[in-house]
Amino acid sequence: xxxxxxxxxxxxxxxxxxxxxxxVSRWFDLGQIEGYRLGTGGDRRIPYASLRxxxxxxxxxxDRLDDNEQRILxxxxxxxxxxxxxxxxxxxxxxxxxxxxxxxxxxxLVVETNPHVVILDIQLTDMDGRxxxxxxxxxxxxxxxxxxxxxxxxxxxxxxxLKEHGFDAYLKKPxxxxxxxxxxxxxxxxxx
Numbered sequence: 129x130x131x132x133x134x135x136x137x138x139x140x141x142x143x144x145x146x147x148x149x150x151x152v153s154r155w156f157d158l159g160q161i162e163g164y165r166l167g168t169g170g171d172r173r174i175p176y177a178s179l180r181x182x183x184x185x186x187x188x189x190x191d192r193l194d195d196n197e198q199r200i201l202x203x204x205x206x207x208x209x210x211x212x213x214x215x216x217x218x219x220x221x222x223x224x225x226x227x228x229x230x231x232x233x234x235x236x237l238v239v240e241t242n243p244h245v246v247i248l249d250i251q252l253t254d255m256d257g258r259x260x261x262x263x264x265x266x267x268x269x270x271x272x273x274x275x276x277x278x279x280x281x282x283x284x285x286x287x288x289x290l291k292e293h294g295f296d297a298y299l300k301k302p303x304x305x306x307x308x309x310x311x312x313x314x315x316x317x318x319x320x
Contacts, residue, residue, distance in 0.1 A: 134176045141174050145188055146242055146269050155182070189240070198316060201243040202227045203234040203260065204278070205253045209301075213247060213308065220309045231255035235263060242269050245315045248295075250279040258293040265294035274315035278303070 138156065142149040155161040156172045161182045163174035174182075176193070183190055200223050202213045207229070214225045226241050228234040231252050238246070246264060250257035261275045277290050280301035287298050296318070299311050 136174045136176070136179055138172045138174070141179060143242065143269060144179070144193060145183065146239060148268060198223050199241050199243040199245075200225045200312070201234065201237055201241060201246045203229075203231070203246065203252070203257070204249040205229050205251075206249070209249070209278070216305045216308055217312060220305070221312070231257070231260045234260055238264055238267070238270055238273075243273055245312060246273055246275045247312070248275055248277060250277050250290075251281060258290075258295075261294045274318060276311055276315060 136144070138149045138152040141152045141161070145152070152161070152174075153172065156163055156174070161174055162178040163172055165172055180190065180193060182188075183193070198221065200217060202210060202225060204210050204213070204227075210227045210229060214227060217223050217225060224241075226237050226243070228237050231254050234246075234248070234252075237243075246261075248257045248260060252260070257277065257279075261277070264270050264273055264275060274296045275294060277295040277298045278301055279298075290298055296315060297311055299307060
């Protein structure tokens with residue numbers, strides 16, 4: 129396996145596991161996750177095999193270890209878009225795509241998957257998409273996630289205000305496959 133020789137920093141492990149770097153440091157210091165330090169009292173390093181064992185033991189999904197994985201979360205209360213967007217994206221790239229039909233499920237999937245890109249309908253039935261975006265951007269683990277707003281019901285003045293809520297881009301419904309592909313590609317180019 130190509131990742132077996134990989135070694136992770138505390139920050140990388142925190143991102144993979146969806147916790148803070150301080151939590152990873154505690155795991156390390158308590159011997160719950162094995163690794164080594166760079167020099168006396170230096171930075172912690174966790175080998176791939178140790179991290180994999182820890183994740184398996186604690187029920188953390190192993191797919192988060194794949195550093196080549198590009199994770200997308202699609203959030204829309206319209207079943208049409210929940211079908212079409214993943215279908216279009218799976219034709220254009222090698223993405224791992226999760227879907228949610230409401231803000232509550234979106235929140236759970238954000239914590240579970242730490243998506244790189246979130247495609248988020250602004251008008252969900254259970255909550256405003258702006259609030260969902262603000263919550264995504266407020267989590268340390270997903271603050272660098274890119275969020276693409278989608279809607280067919282907001283005017284130009286509202287589009288201008290989307291950045292204030294943390295959105296990185298906007299795509300007006302209905303959109304075609306090429307527009308979606310270009311928007312998602314450009315957001316992946318800017319993910320940290």
